Amino acid sequence: MAQWIKTWTEDGWRAEVLSWVDMACEAYSIKRIGAPQSASSSIRATHLRVPTDAGLLFFKAVAPGQLFEPPVTAAAASLVPERLVMPLAIDPDRGWMLSPDYGATLDELATTPALWVRALGALGQLQRELVPCEEALFDAGLQILDPAWIPEEFNNALTLHASLPAEHPLGIPARDADHAFAALKDIEEACAQLIAGPIPLSLEHGSFDRRRVFAPTDESTAPRILNLGDAHWAHPFASLARPIERMRIDFRAQADDPRIIAAIGAYLAAWGDYGSPDELYALVAPALRISPLHTHETWLQLLAEADEPALLRWAPKVLEPLAELAATTA
Incomplete structure (x- = not known):
């Protein structure tokens, strides 16, 4: 198991995520209404489903080798907003991204x-x-x-x-x-x-x-x-x-x-x-x-x-x- 995957399973890391997610939601006048649920995890990333009073949000933390994904996603989505998912918030240093739900894939x-x-x-x-x-x-x-x-x-x-x-x-x-x-x-x-x-x-x-x-x-x-x-x-x-x-x-x-x-x-x-x-x-x-x-x-x-x-x-x-x-x- 890669070290960053171990980090994703630690209680302290989850607490940091919750604090960051709540702060991001507050900026949009959104309130989290339940504990995030694990969605999937791999060597590349871990995902959480976040229930809020405005619907489901998705949190993603990427591996150190892919820290570029959140800022690249935000930059690309700002250029072609109808074709990509614009994150509600990103933390480029930690590789975190919070995004809205667009339904089924x-x-x-x-x-x-x-x-x-x-x-x-x-x-x-x-x-x-x-x-x-x-x-x-x-x-x-x-x-x-x-x-x-x-x-x-x-x-x-x-x-x-x-x-x-x-x-x-x-x-x-x-x-x-x-x-x-x-x-x-x-x-x-x-x-x-x-x-x-x-x-x-x-x-x-x-x-x-x-x-x-x-x-x-x-x-x-x-x-x-x-x-x-x-x-x-x-x-x-x-x-x-x-x-x-x-x-x-x-x-x-x-x-x-x-x-x-x-x-x-x-x-x-x-x-x-x-x-x-x-x-x-x-x-x-x-x-x-x-x-x-x-x-x-x-x-x-x-x-x-x-x-x-x-x-x-x-x-x-x-x-x-x-x-x-x-x-x-x-």
């Missing part, structure tokens, strides 16, 4: 192709609207992963892991690093395609699926997207990796299934001022090719302050994306 509804079309269309619109906002999100703490840097990042990652002692949870044998390095040319080609393409960098969500989208109340309401803890400022099409994987499971289908293609088409349509979905579809494969490095960077940062037991448990989450990147088939 899309994963609580029956899976249909139409839901995936709606979800990916909303993601594309969010990313398209945030294109001019790099400076504001960078200032809030969002890390940049430009495709122009990805080959060097891949090389640096292999060097890092190969240089660690063999017994270290994040160490890999030199021969495995050499084998993985053979994929560098393929990764360079994928990055070159993305750089040559018309799509600018934007918010790459990193872990988008139907759990990250609140169900809209009507057809005219834009779905609100949440959970930016795995986000980067990067090629936005890399955000399709997780949805395609999930749709293949939902539909028990291959990636070229018409239902999946339709959802990707809805996503690409949001970028219509850069080209038609048919024209932009060629950039999906190279974006998917480099997306594992985004995942690697997220987990490496997440485990930067982890103790040895946590490293032993979670090290595969760091190393598996490198193995995926090393695959010779793009």
